[in-house]
Amino acid sequence: MTSPPGGSARGPAAEPRRFTCARCGTSAEVLTVNPPLTWTYSMEDGALRHYCDACSRENLRSIEGRLDSDWW
Numbered sequence: 001m002t003s004p005p006g007g008s009a010r011g012p013a014a015e016p017r018r019f020t021c022a023r024c025g026t027s028a029e030v031l032t033v034n035p036p037l038t039w040t041y042s043m044e045d046g047a048l049r050h051y052c053d054a055c056s057r058e059n060l061r062s063i064e065g066r067l068d069s070d071w072w
Contacts, residue, residue: 040056
């Protein structure tokens with residue numbers, strides 16, 4: 001069996017996507033459209049911001065404090 005031009009039998013090769021922590025600047029390169037599973041994100045002033053697992057753990061209380069009261 002031969003592969004189609006420009007990719008494997010499953011489709012074209014995935015392009016790596018880089019995510020950068022909005023707090024500390026740590027970056028992660030992944031082959032999916034989603035950030036690493038241990039990262040969190042928030043929508044702030046209409047912009048999506050990603051946070052690495054270390055910053056997420058360190059700032060858990062402030063993250064919880066921003067949740068709508070419907071979550072509690």
